[in-house]
Amino acid sequence: MIYRILFLIMLQLVGSVTMAQQSETDSLSKEAAVSLDVMIGQMIMTGIGDQSYLESDALILDEIKEGKVGGVIFFEKNINSKSPARQLKRAITMLKEEADIPLFVSIDEEGGRVNRLKPKYGFPETKTAEYLGKLDNLDSTRFYANATAYTLHELGFNLNYAPDVDVNVNPENPVIGEIGRSYSADPYQVARHASAVVGTHRENQVLTVLKHFPGHGSSHADSHLGVADVTKYWEMSELMPYKYMLDSGMVDAIMSAHIVNRHFDPSGYPATLSPVIIQQVLRGLLAYDGVVFSDDMQMHAISKNYGIAESVRLAIDAGVDVVMFAGNVPDNEKKSATDIHAIIKDYVERGEISEERIKKSYERIMRMKSNL
Numbered sequence: 001m002i003y004r005i006l007f008l009i010m011l012q013l014v015g016s017v018t019m020a021q022q023s024e025t026d027s028l029s030k031e032a033a034v035s036l037d038v039m040i041g042q043m044i045m046t047g048i049g050d051q052s053y054l055e056s057d058a059l060i061l062d063e064i065k066e067g068k069v070g071g072v073i074f075f076e077k078n079i080n081s082k083s084p085a086r087q088l089k090r091a092i093t094m095l096k097e098e099a100d101i102p103l104f105v106s107i108d109e110e111g112g113r114v115n116r117l118k119p120k121y122g123f124p125e126t127k128t129a130e131y132l133g134k135l136d137n138l139d140s141t142r143f144y145a146n147a148t149a150y151t152l153h154e155l156g157f158n159l160n161y162a163p164d165v166d167v168n169v170n171p172e173n174p175v176i177g178e179i180g181r182s183y184s185a186d187p188y189q190v191a192r193h194a195s196a197v198v199g200t201h202r203e204n205q206v207l208t209v210l211k212h213f214p215g216h217g218s219s220h221a222d223s224h225l226g227v228a229d230v231t232k233y234w235e236m237s238e239l240m241p242y243k244y245m246l247d248s249g250m251v252d253a254i255m256s257a258h259i260v261n262r263h264f265d266p267s268g269y270p271a272t273l274s275p276v277i278i279q280q281v282l283r284g285l286l287a288y289d290g291v292v293f294s295d296d297m298q299m300h301a302i303s304k305n306y307g308i309a310e311s312v313r314l315a316i317d318a319g320v321d322v323v324m325f326a327g328n329v330p331d332n333e334k335k336s337a338t339d340i341h342a343i344i345k346d347y348v349e350r351g352e353i354s355e356e357r358i359k360k361s362y363e364r365i366m367r368m369k370s371n372l
Helices: 002-014 019-028 036-042 059-065 084-097 129-135 138-155 187-203 236-247 275-285 300-306 308-318 337-349 355-369
Strands: 044-047 071-074 104-107 109-111 210-213 254-256 292-296 322-325
Touching: 036 044, 036 337, 036 355, 044 337, 059 084, 059 337, 084 104, 084 138, 109 138, 129 138, 129 187, 138 187, 187 236, 210 236, 210 292, 236 275, 254 275, 275 308, 300 308, 308 322, 308 337, 308 355, 322 337, 337 355
Parallel strands: 044 071, 044 322, 071 104, 210 254, 254 292, 292 322
Antiparallel strands: none
């Protein structure tokens, strides 16, 4: 209860959006009309399939050409062990060539356990955030970040789901602290190292996505496997890395977590589906008007409790701009970008999601893509 009282007081003080942000949005709304299909397509992030060699007749290429995809994500399964760098460059070039609007080409490359481009494929060694946080030498953090970001840029990637800015509230957290994904229990130290990572990626023309809002560091469960309720454990310090980094201009985008936090939303919706957490806390309290990416919508915290169509509607209503269907979580029905596009368009045509809401996300995404 104390967190909710503090939040409501802070929300009244901060307000929901600055005049400068509103002016920028008004300016964007005057741009030439764009079709609904294209705007919806920009909101969809998908995997490229299970193959390590992209065939010229792959479905994803047609979907990009048809404007049904705004971004793709690669996993280790998409790396050809015989010629990893060459095949990745080839696939990324093929994907980009089909896009009329610049394509987000993304990967999870935090370092340590969350690392697709492993040394066994000839890519640079990485370190965990925990290792770098304990070392607490920003030059070392920049060194490893530069090795990663340079490699990503050379391969053709332009978006990395990193750094992880979760505060290490629970060192035994099975999905964060226990596997070394947090820099520190000190939110300021988290922000310092994460800012160094963001800056180094920008120097290499790679954008970054902070995760997992509003804080996964205190959880005692893995949201890949089911509901992770942090209500009993969450601390206000978990918001602070976002506050510090927004104030210093070191945020390109933010990813929502599939965690339940009833301090903010008593209804029990996971953050990705919660208008309170996305609109009031992130966009209101922290005055953030950039792109919000969902974590993978096929993680079991979402897919096993809400279903695909309903979770898509709830996420968009909550304020998420890019919904991710990576096709990488076991025991889930495979869904193509075409399937997700049809779901969203049907909601718009039935009046359950407004076209203005789609346009708002499209404008944020295009603003972010202008920095590619």
